[in-house]
Amino acid sequence: MHPPVPRLELLDITKRYPGIVACSEVSLSVMPGEIHAVLGENGAGKSTLMKIIYGAVRADSGSILLNGHEVNVANPAQARRLGIGMVFQHFSLFETLTVAENISLVLDEPFNLPALAVRVKAVSERYGLPLDPSRMVHSLSVGERQRVEIVRCLLQDPKLLILDEPTSVLTPQAVQKLFETLRQLASEGVSILYISHKLHEIQSLCDGATILRHGKVTGNANPRQETPASLARMMIGRELPVCQAPVYEGDQHTVLTVESLNLVSDDPFGTDLKNISLTVNAGEILGIAGISGNGQAELMAALSGETTVEKHAIHFEGKPVGHLNAGQRRHKGLVFVPEERLGRGAVPPFSLSHNALLTAHRKGMKYWGLVRYSKAREFADKCVARFDVRCGGSGDDARSLSGGNLQKFIVGREIMLKPKAMIVAQPTWGVDVGASAVLRQALLDLSRNGVAIVLISEELEELFEISDRIAVLAQGRLSTAQPRSAISAESVGMKMSGLFDESDASNSAEVSHASA
């Protein structure tokens, strides 16, 4: 008997970019029918590695073996011919085309649309991925779009399916559905490479795991035999840090109120806000769960003043502020940390001290219209020291910092404005585990000093870790906030999809399935 031949084997793959080694001598192997995790933090080199397998990026050295034969994957089209399919983290779909048309675009062979639609329907039903081939993509939810991507791969009968952080856009129920689909595929012999940094997902789904840190393999493991702590050690080199949330004992009063806020999005594919109401009190963190694209960007812009709204729709400290712009609101003590750090929270080619000036100029850095650069530098130095921003100094350009360190700087800068309320969107998106913990702790500490915080996040774990109350934003509507102790991840997940129109059959089916 021959030993079984791995479906995919990577040998010593190395890829360098200017100034960084993304992958350094990475080797891994995946057997037929195996669900194999590639585990690592953001920036560990997972995505680069997958793009190399898929032919989107060329390795500088190393070899790829498919079913025991060395292959040279020149481009994604060739990868597809070799039986490799990939579902990217960011979808590549045309919003103005139908599902079937989108799928037709990647097929090499001639096709006719009606016949293709029948095939799409068949494949999607076989794998529990309900899809209507004639619907326009812009009318689909994010979860449905992901199904389009997966079905598109499955139509080509892949032997190896790569999924890059597929659950970051899904509700907990949809994640369970996806896992069922993946297990079914694996049982039919398809090998799956599953990229994630979520330990519990990998433990429940994967048969094997390769762990990457800083572009190097730091371990191979069977995730079911490991503990989250042991996986975390391999992934980040130490234990997972835990946040401390003491009880707030300060003065109780309402700081920020939003009442019946309606907003039509500027973006033709954006989400309109419908009748949003919320209150946030001093000393608490209000978490807003939901998947991006459900009005998160619009709500953030309306709360920050980047989009001004009806004057009385937003009250801050008892006064109407809806008509004020972001600078005027910040002046009153309402500060913001946006989702995009480079280009919105900070100016990429500016030094940190110039970026301090961006919002902290009201802290004595201006004098008769002239800038006091020494004050800005002092402020930035303090921020760097107090929030442990790892960089060469306040003279470094914002773009030269890692995501986590820049986020620490931005959050620190806003905290140093001594706000009464803070709105934060996706604070730990793309941030490594260590920095995430520091950021969450900083938000907790700030709230326990009497500041009201609104935390808009896709990460349920994050919301449950630090929020006092949680509401869900779905399809532009906000659910009533409930205390964290009175709400479960499942019920939040239900609301993420349950707030959709009842007419949306696939979504209600998804909910009823999950609750069954």
Next chain:
Amino acid sequence: MHLLEPRARPSKLMRWTAPLIAIAATLLAGSFLFWSLGKPVLASFQVFFIQPMSSSYGWSELLIKACPLILIAQGLAIGFKARIYNIGAEGQLIMGALAAGGVAIAMEGSDSQWVIPAMVIAGALGGALWGALPALLRTRFNAQETLTTLMLSYIASFILSYMVHGPWRDPEGMNFPQSIMFSDNALFSILLEGSRVNTSIFITGFAVLAFWLFNAHSFMHFQIEVGGHAPAASRYAGFSSRQTVWFSLVISGMTAGLAGVGEIAGPVGQLNLNISPGYGFAAIIVAYLGRLHALGIVLAGFLMALIYLGGEAAQVSLQMPFAITGIFQGMLLFFLLGSDAFIDNRLRRFA
């Protein structure tokens, strides 16, 4: 296959060497041009670039041509940093000249000392008004200033043409399209005997200093740069983009208008159809060649002035066509844009 790949971060060195590379490439391509026209290359260069600087009169002419270029480019650079592209400085120059010329014609015959100051103020306002129009169109109707400023400069030159053909034509001017020659109190005083250098250079000198300080120290300039680099960050900070549009278009209109006053109350001495040999357009190149920096613009302004003088000399001594000046300006811009690509990119290294 792409020849370029992005750098990890933009090269600061390249930012300042790009203009030098562009100048070198322009000289190289220029010598090919001379050679292909059958002119002796070295002698042509001597005529084009050395001869204008070989006499004190040449230097004074250089100063006269550099001043308006530098003045206009200082104003344009403010807008360019905010990515507000005023390419109609020529029209703003003309409107400034018209406003100032109107004052001179109206005050003809008075012996007041205030004619020149009144002309300067009128010229600044005229240029500023012509810059304010696109600002209004942009902030009110979201009309792109790149188009409106350019189109308004054609309107300005037709207004000028109408005025010197009609209402303001010199009755004793043999029907030439030109106004009366301005009297002495409507002209800047000559600074150097035997040259045309006049006191208007103090306006440029003051402007260089003022813009240098403004760029280095003002919060407004910081806001402008934020708007240019990251519009979302500007909104996030709560800076007003309308204010930036108004400020940069009005300021650049004003400097162009002042340059117009300098011409009609200086070397030209009247309103006619040739008050500017395209200074408003050449100043765009000057602004970028000087890296939008107040002092860099001074150097670039002198280089551009030299091309103007060299072009004139080449027409006289080498019987080259009038277009030679434009060709050199164009080559300079072309090579500058080409070398600027290397600020953010570098040649791909093939393995």
